[in-house]
Amino acid sequence: MINTIKQLKHKNRKTQQEFYKKFSVRLFRVAYRYVNNEQDAGSIVNIGFYNIFQNMDGFTYTNDEMLMAWMKKIIVNEALAVLRKKHKYINIDEVDYEISQNGYHTDNNLAAEEYYRMIQNLPSNLRTVFNLYAIEGYSHSEIAYKLGIEESSSRVYLMRARKSLQESLSPKLNYYEK
């Protein structure tokens, strides 16, 4: 990988192509998780790779995990820029409520793709906050800053997202249990 990065710093076209082929699917999945439409996801991936290749000069490779995390960040930022144009993130007031933390078992018969799709099916604002918090690991204050909302609103969006996902999960489990 160190050699690959070196070649990328020299803007070697062939290396760029191989690097793109290697990582684009995973990054497409990240973008698609946010924007839920193929055209936007495709353009986000390409803008993302452009930024990645342009910023290779200042990038210090340490290991594969850090590389992936750095690239994902670029994709997420680009996805948010697209979402910001399409949706307004408003502050919402709601009494905070706790979801019951009853353990629920996961049924391995549910394909990973179904979980991915459940996230897709969330309304845009809930989906964005859930993606940022639960999948990407940003804090509420970082999310509030990125979306231009209050921290408290971020918490409410997250609660609603979890509730909705919980509800999508249960009927499916009940079905299989029958």
Place this chain on the structure above:
Amino acid sequence: MKSNIDNIFRDKISNLSSVPEGTSWTPEKGWNEYKKAHGKRIKPFSKVALFTASAAATVAIIIALSISTNVFSPKVIIATSPADSTKELLLPNGSKVWMNKNSTIAYSIRKSGEFNLKLEGEVYIEITEEPNAPYTIKTGSAVIAVKSATKLNVRAYPNDTDIDITVRDGSVSVSDNILGKGLALLVTKGNYCSVSRANSFVFATVNTNENYLAWKTGKLIFNETPMATVTQILRQYYGKEITITDDSVAYYSYTGTFNNASFDNVLAQIQLDSIIEMSKDGNVVTISKK
């Protein structure tokens, strides 16, 4: 607090490595689009052509600005800094301006107090009072609206791939006027905003570069800074070419401060303090391990 459901979803989707069901995108398609969009890349030897082109562009902007002033527009005042030193100005509305080398500003002040400034290069501005009329700074496609008493640094040399806006105090609103009309990012004290020249992509984050004002203060501060970043900063500050040939040196942490030091003194000091070896060949410095 992460709940069970967060972990469940994150774990389940973490290993998905194929294209999502129901989409027709493929890496091949994506790469073809990418090639189309970024076909010709600039080869190193034509960087000279690029530089002269951007110098010419700067002049063109200034000329265009002067020509575009008509009877109904206020007078535009232009100031430039030389190639070898910075310049300090006090504007009629009380704003204090420091210009880095090779920079240009063109500003106008209306009777209402409305202030417009266009810049190229690097400029640090102190707006001492909250403006009571629109106060706008423009460079490239970036539009900066000053909302309160503010101190900010804007770096926008023609060769920079991004426009960097760092807010030292106060707050500004940044948008890009190509793709992001009407969408502004609020950037406050301690944060910086980057506007990409290539795709007008705007993002803001916490500023971790302690040396963004080194050009003005002459002070360089490195605090457990990885050598890769140190060389980036030295490259920018001294305009010298520095390459790290040994990758293991890239993330070695360096700590040290320099006040108005010469390039050679800085190199000598870093070599004394650390496991790094530097060799100079004409104008190029190479860094490796001792």
